[in-house]
Structure formats: C-alpha cells, structure tokens
Amino acid sequence: MALMESLHGRRAAILERWLQGVMETYPAETGRFFTQVKDPFANPVGATLSRELAVLCDGVLGLAKPAEVAPALESLIKLRSVQDFSASQVVSFIFFLKQIAREQAGEALRAAPMAAEWAAFDARVDDLALSAFDIYSANRETICDIRLGEMRRKIFMLEKASRLFDEDPEPSGS
Amino acid sequence: MAEKQPKPEDLAQVDYRPPKKGWMDPHVDFRKGTYCYSALAKNIEYLGMPNPRDWQPFNADWKLPPNWKQIILDGMKDRLEKYRSFRLFMDICVRCGACADKCHFYVGSGDPKNMPVLRAELIRSVYRRYFTPAGKAFGALAGGRELTEDVIKEWFYYFYQCTECRRCSVFCPYGIDQAEITMIGRELLNLLGLNINWVIEPAANCFRTGNHLGIQPHGFADSIGFAVDELEEITGVRVEAPINRKGAEVLFVTPSADYFGTPHYYTLLGYLQLFHEIGLDYTWSAFAGEGGNFGLFTSHEMIKRLNNKIYAEAKRLGVKWIIGGECGHMWRVIHQYMDTMNGPANFLEVPKSPITGTVFENAKSTKMVHITEFTSDLIRNGKLKLDPTRNDHWNVTFHDSCNPARAMGLFEEPRYVIKNTCRNFHEMPENTIREQTFCCGSGAGLGTDENFEMRMRGGLPRANAVKHVHETKGVNVLSCICAIDKANLSTLMEYWVPGVEVAGIHEFVGNALVMKGEKERTTDLRGTPLRGKEAAHA
Numbered sequence: 002m003a004l005m006e007s008l009h010g011r012r013a014a015i016l017e018r019w020l021q022g023v024m025e026t027y028p029a030e031t032g033r034f035f036t037q038v039k040d041p042f043a044n045p046v047g048a049t050l051s052r053e054l055a056v057l058c059d060g061v062l063g064l065a066k067p068a069e070v071a072p073a074l075e076s077l078i079k080l081r082s083v084q085d086f087s088a089s090q091v092v093s094f095i096f097f098l099k100q101i102a103r104e105q106a107g108e109a110l111r112a113a114p115m116a117a118e119w120a121a122f123d124a125r126v127d128d129l130a131l132s133a134f135d136i137y138s139a140n141r142e143t144i145c146d147i148r149l150g151e152m153r154r155k156i157f158m159l160e161k162a163s164r165l166f167d168e169d170p171e172p173s174g175s
Numbered sequence: 176m177a178e179k180q181p182k183p184e185d186l187a188q189v190d191y192r193p194p195k196k197g198w199m200d201p202h203v204d205f206r207k208g209t210y211c212y213s214a215l216a217k218n219i220e221y222l223g224m225p226n227p228r229d230w231q232p233f234n235a236d237w238k239l240p241p242n243w244k245q246i247i248l249d250g251m252k253d254r255l256e257k258y259r260s261f262r263l264f265m266d267i268c269v270r271c272g273a274c275a276d277k278c279h280f281y282v283g284s285g286d287p288k289n290m291p292v293l294r295a296e297l298i299r300s301v302y303r304r305y306f307t308p309a310g311k312a313f314g315a316l317a318g319g320r321e322l323t324e325d326v327i328k329e330w331f332y333y334f335y336q337c338t339e340c341r342r343c344s345v346f347c348p349y350g351i352d353q354a355e356i357t358m359i360g361r362e363l364l365n366l367l368g369l370n371i372n373w374v375i376e377p378a379a380n381c382f383r384t385g386n387h388l389g390i391q392p393h394g395f396a397d398s399i400g401f402a403v404d405e406l407e408e409i410t411g412v413r414v415e416a417p418i419n420r421k422g423a424e425v426l427f428v429t430p431s432a433d434y435f436g437t438p439h440y441y442t443l444l445g446y447l448q449l450f451h452e453i454g455l456d457y458t459w460s461a462f463a464g465e466g467g468n469f470g471l472f473t474s475h476e477m478i479k480r481l482n483n484k485i486y487a488e489a490k491r492l493g494v495k496w497i498i499g500g501e502c503g504h505m506w507r508v509i510h511q512y513m514d515t516m517n518g519p520a521n522f523l524e525v526p527k528s529p530i531t532g533t534v535f536e537n538a539k540s541t542k543m544v545h546i547t548e549f550t551s552d553l554i555r556n557g558k559l560k561l562d563p564t565r566n567d568h569w570n571v572t573f574h575d576s577c578n579p580a581r582a583m584g585l586f587e588e589p590r591y592v593i594k595n596t597c598r599n600f601h602e603m604p605e606n607t608i609r610e611q612t613f614c615c616g617s618g619a620g621l622g623t624d625e626n627f628e629m630r631m632r633g634g635l636p637r638a639n640a641v642k643h644v645h646e647t648k649g650v651n652v653l654s655c656i657c658a659i660d661k662a663n664l665s666t667l668m669e670y671w672v673p674g675v676e677v678a679g680i681h682e683f684v685g686n687a688l689v690m691k692g693e694k695e696r697t698t699d700l701r702g703t704p705l706r707g708k709e710a711a712h713a
Contacts, residue, residue: 031285034276042604043276045639046285079671083631084284085206147669148624154665157437158398 208628214375226368340614374620411694414451429500430658442679466502503657576657617663638671
C-alpha cells in the first residue's frame with residue numbers, strides 16, 4: 002500500500018513521462034505536433050493519446066474504475082492497430098509504466114522489502130497489456146469483417162439480382 | 176555458421192522508438208496494408224501507355240526500362256516547359272510549414288513525408304539537383320538529391336498516399352496546389368509504367384464499356400430497369416428511365432457506383448423519382464454512363480480523353496445541356512479543366528431549368544449543372560412537394576466532399592436540400608467542414624482493399640469529427656455527394672464510428688418526395704419502416 006500511495010503522489014509526473022515515452026514511438030517531428038496542437042479535431046491522434054493515457058494511468062494506480070479504463074484502452078488500441086506498428090509495438094507502450102514508476106518512486110521504495118508490492122504493481126501493468134492485446138486481436142478480426150463487407154457493397158446489384166433468382170427458383174425436374 | 180545469439184541482457188534493451196532517419200533517405204518499406212497493387216499490363220496496354228509489364232511494389236526488382244533515368248528527366252523537362260504552375264510550385268515554396276499539419280494522412284499516420292511540404296520536396300529535390308545551377312553545382316548542399324531507383328520507389332509510395340484533396344493548398348500563403356504536384360509526380364511515374372490497378376483498370380474499362388466497372392450496355396440497362404421495378408414496389412409509381420434517347424433536352428451523367436453499389440443505389444432511386452415527378456425530358460446514356468474521370472489520377476492527357484466521352488455523347492444524342500449527379504472528382508474536371516481541354520461546349524445551350532426557368536449562368540461555358548444546384552432551385556421555387564417527416568429516423572450531418580467543396584465552392588446547395596428534406600441536421604466542427612473539409616482518405620484511386628490500413632489512417636480526422644456529432648448530437652447518418660465518399664466513408668464508419676450510416680442527398684429527396692399517385696409510404700428507400708409506420712409495415 003505504501004508503494005501505491007507514494008505513486009499516487011507522483012501521478013502527474015508518471016503520466017507526463019509516459020506520454021513522452023509514447024510520443025517517442027512516433028518520428029520526432031510528429032511527436033512535437035501530437036503534443037503541441039491542442040485542438041482535438043486538428044490533432045485527433047495527439048488528443049486521443051493524452052486523453053486516454055490519463056485514464057489508463059489512473060487505472061493502473063487504482064484511481065479509475067475498470068468500467069472507465071476499458072473504453073479508454075479500446076480507443077487507444079484502435080488507433081495504434083492501424084498505424085505503422087507491429088503487433089508488439091502496438092501494445093509495448095504499456096510496459097513503459099514499469100520503468101517509469103520505478104524512476105519516480107525513489108530509492109527507498111525500490112529497496113528489497115517492497116518486492117511484493119512491486120510484483121503486485123507489475124501484475125496490474127501486465128493485466129492492462131494482456132487486455133490491450135485482446136483488443137488488438139479483436140480489431141484485426143473486425144478489419145477482416147469490414148473488408149469483406151466492403152467487397153460485398155461494391156457488387157450490391159449483383160447480389161440483389163442473384164437473391165431474386167434464389168427466391169424464385171426454377172421448379173425442380175423441369 | 177549461425178548468427179551471433181543475443182544474450183538475455185541484450186534482449187532486454189528493446190528500443191521502441193523509430194530509427195532516426197533524415198528525409199533525404201529515400202528508402203521505403205512496402206508494408207502490407209499501406210500501398211496499392213500495380214496496374215496490370217493488359218490495362219496499361221489498352222490505354223496505349225508506355226512500359227506495360229507485370230511487377231509489384233513489394234518486389235525488389237521493378238523491371239524499370241534501362242533508360243528510366245533519362246525518361247524521368249526528359250519528362251520533367253517537358254512538364255516544366257509546358258506547365259507554368261509546375262515550374263512555379265517547384266521554385267516558390269519558402270518552407271513556412273503552414274501546410275505541414277493539414278494533410279489527413281500526416282494527421283492520422285504521423286509519417287513526416289506525408290507533410291505536404293515534404294511530399295513536394297521529394298520531387299523538388301530532384302528538380303533542384305538537375306534543373307537549377309545551385310543544385311547542379313552543390314548537390315545535397317543546395318537541397319538537391321540524386322535520382323535513384325529508391326527515389327522512384329519513394330515517389331510511388333508517397334504520390335499514391337496523396338488523395339489530391341487540396342486541403343493543404345487552402346492554407347498555403349503562396350497558393351501552391353499539392354494536388355498538381357502529385358499529378359505531375361504520377362505522370363512521371365506513368366512514363367515508366369508505374370501506376371496502380373485501381374486507377375488504370377477503371378480508366379481502361381471506361382474506354383471499353385463507358386463505365387469504371389466494365390458493365391456492358393445491356394448490364395447498364397438491366398441495373399436501371401431493376402431500380403425502376405423496385406421503386407414501383409416502394410412507391411407504387413412506375414417511372415420512366417430512358418436510355419440513349421436522341422433528342423432529349425438533358426443528358427444525365429452520374430458515377431457508375433450509383434447503379435451498382437450501396438449505399439449509392441438509394442441515391443439512384445432518388446434521382447429516378449425526382450426526374451419522373453417534375454416530368455424532366457432527359458436521358459441516361461450507356462456510353463457516357465460514368466461521371467468519374469480516373470484520368471485525373473493518371474495524366475492530363477487521360478483527363479482530356481475521358482472527359483471528351485461525355486461531351487461526344489451529348490453531341491451524338493443532340494441534347495441541349497447536361498446534369499451531373501453526386502460525383503466528386505468529375506466536378507473538379509468539369510470546373511477546372513474541361514473548359515480549356517475540350518471546351519467551351521458551344522454546340523450545347525446555356526442550361527435553363529425547364530421547370531423553374533432559372534438560367535444557370537455559372538455553367539455558361541461547360542453547360543453542365545450539378546444535381547444539388549438543380550434540385551435546390553426546384554425547392555426554392557416551390558416545385559417539389561416534400562414531407563421531411565419521412566426522414567425523421569435520420570439524424571444527419573454533412574461531409575463536404577473535397578472536390579465539389581474545394582474545387583467548385585459548392586457549400587450551400589447540398590445543405591439547402593438536406594434542410595428541406597430532413598428535420599434533424601447538425602454540422603461537424605468548423606475546421607473540418609466546407610473549404611477545410613477533411614478527405615475521406617480514399618480519393619484519387621486509393622480506395623483499394625489492399626490499402627486498408629493507410630485508408631483508416633487518412634480517414635481518421637474525418638471520422639473523428641463524425642464521432643463528435645454522433646456522441647454529442649446523436650447523429651446517425653453521414654451524408655455526402657461523392658461516390659468514392661459513399662464507398663469509403665461506409666467502411667470508415669464501420670471501423671471508427673460504428674452506428675453511423677452513409678447516404679447520398681438524393682436518397683433524402685427520394686424519401687421526402689410526395690409523388691403524384693403514390694401509395695401510402697411505410698418504409699424509406701432502404702426498406703426501413705418510417706417513424707410511426709412500424710405497425711403498418713409489419
């Protein structure tokens with residue numbers, strides 16, 4: 002508990018470092034744009050990253066409810082699922098939290114007697130990463146479904162016409 | 176011998192950041208989902224274009240002709256002499272960065288080479304190296320780059336990641352039109368036989384059968400006939416849909432997706448109802464059965480050849496003027512290129528609505544009127560009986576399709592038609608509509624299945640604005656007046672904003688239009704029960 006309470010006090014710094022780490026997964030020029038342009042319609046990626054990371058940070062620190070965390074994670078992973086990342090790169094940013102939390106915790110909290118509390122913290126981060134990977138996989142399946150639907154819409158008239166024949170089949174044996 | 180195995184501590188040193196790379200490095204990874212397949216040789220041959228062969232972007236060897244470098248440099252020289260705009264755009268940019276964050280692909284992907292200024296720099300750097308004294312003398316020091324095969328591959332990657340939407344040009348203080356630079360870039364690539372099939376096949380089909388899909392005249396007639404039958408079932412009214420009828424007053428030209436795809440098909444039903452109800456003396460044409468002009472994504476020569484088909488058919492049929500349907504880039508061609516390429520169309524008459532007497536002065540030279548101009552004029556003059564409650568199940572927003580909006584300034588007419596046919600309408604945020612509208616992410620031939628991820632990135636800014644009005648205003652339909660939009664926005668909504676449908680404006684007109692002799696309407700054109708008519712429909 003001592004660990005979590007201490008991390009609650011460092012919440013703003015943890016979030017800032019985390020956001021910075023995520024921005025560094027994009028090219029340098031772009032990280033600046035994603036960070037500096039505040040209009041959510043001119044900069045939807047930056048707005049999504051900063052909004053949802055705050056919720057996820059609170060989730061790991063036990064400051065937000067799972068019902069709040071789930072949509073935030075979904076929104077963020079949906080975005081990264083179609084950006085220029087491999088599957089592991091999509092979810093990798095979640096593991097940054099382990100390192101950042103240790104940096105922010107200070108020397109005393111990194112000492113051996115805190116091992117159990119750190120293990121519990123790391124498990125929360127791992128849970129979040131596993132959920133993220135589930136969402137990523139579901140997104141990729143959704144993409145397959147959407148692509149199939151798109152192909153069908155393009156030949157709508159053919160389908161419509163063939164369904165007509167299905168509804169009015171030739172009598173058998175004729 | 177086996178490669179050196181990393182130690183556990185090496186494996187723990189994972190750097191998640193992308194490698195640092197200068198923009199002058201042309202190397203591109205053709206990652207699945209981010210590029211379009213190449214044009215098939217048979218389609219390039221059909222159009223009489225150079226260097227047809229089988230190759231794919233993911234192949235290491237693109238089988239370029241031996242003198243490829245000279246072909247490109249000669250091609251650039253020709254175009255620098257022929258197009259003053261190209262020369263100006265090569266010289267004038269001061270790299271102020273006003274355009275940098277305005278491209279939907281950059282906003283959604285974060286790839287710096289999608290900044291319009293940098294995309295232009297890909298070709299500008301070659302221009303400097305080979306066509307300016309400073310570049311010839313000092314090379315990279317003067318911002319010049321050697322023309323290598325990697326540069327050609329980079330051009331292909333990034334010039335087919337530009338939808339020619341022209342949003343960046345709205346913000347450029349010098350008025351540099353990035354679409355024009357992309358068009359020249361693609362023209363040069365075409366000289367080497369480098370194009371994408373989604374552009375070249377529709378263009379070849381259009382020459383052969385009159386439409387992008389390659390539907391033959393009897394198939395075209397079947398589709399229209401099918402729509403007429405279905406419309407009778409919905410409304411109880413049998414409409415006329417004349418095809419290739421000589422001597423009609425008006426030729427109607429629309430994208431082929433309207434009579435083959437969905438949700439376009441419901442827009443087609445709306446056109447058919449409208450023209451029947453006002454008794455318009457008009458004809459469809461199986462030979463000019465395509466509004467779209469994929470020449471715009473190929474070369475200036477191809478724009479001219481494809482656009483000419485519409486006017487040749489108008490002449491053959493002896494019509495007086497033309498109405499164009501809900502198409503996007505057809506209107507950029509008509510508004511910005513037709514007049515100097517094939518016009519003025521003096522064998523036609525200045526369009527005058529036979530119903531209201533309105534003369535469309537704006538179409539004095541091209542003789543072609545946009546369907547929303549025509550319909551809004553009918554509404555303004557009280558010529559249509561409309562019941563907007565039939566669209567009460569729709570909560571509408573409007574996406575300004577790039578070409579009608581930015582290329583011809585068509586902002587008010589579509590909104591006027593929507594507001595007279597629907598009772599629930601909400602605008603998206605100001606910096607995402609009208610001249611600042613965000614592209615659907617699939618224009619200029621990029622709407623391919625294999626390019627899916629890139630399309631989702633490019634479409635994010637548009638989808639994000641739709642999501643806002645969906646969540647705050649309950650919007651459930653995104654309307655637009657472009658066939659590529661209708662196809663792509665449907666897909667975009669499924670991924671980014673589930674629960675929002677896509678519709679054409681004349682679908683709303685068709686729903687609301689009270690026709691003489693109609694039966695009681697219990698469903699809309701999609702077969703969805705109307706509000707309050709659920710029991711009657713059941």
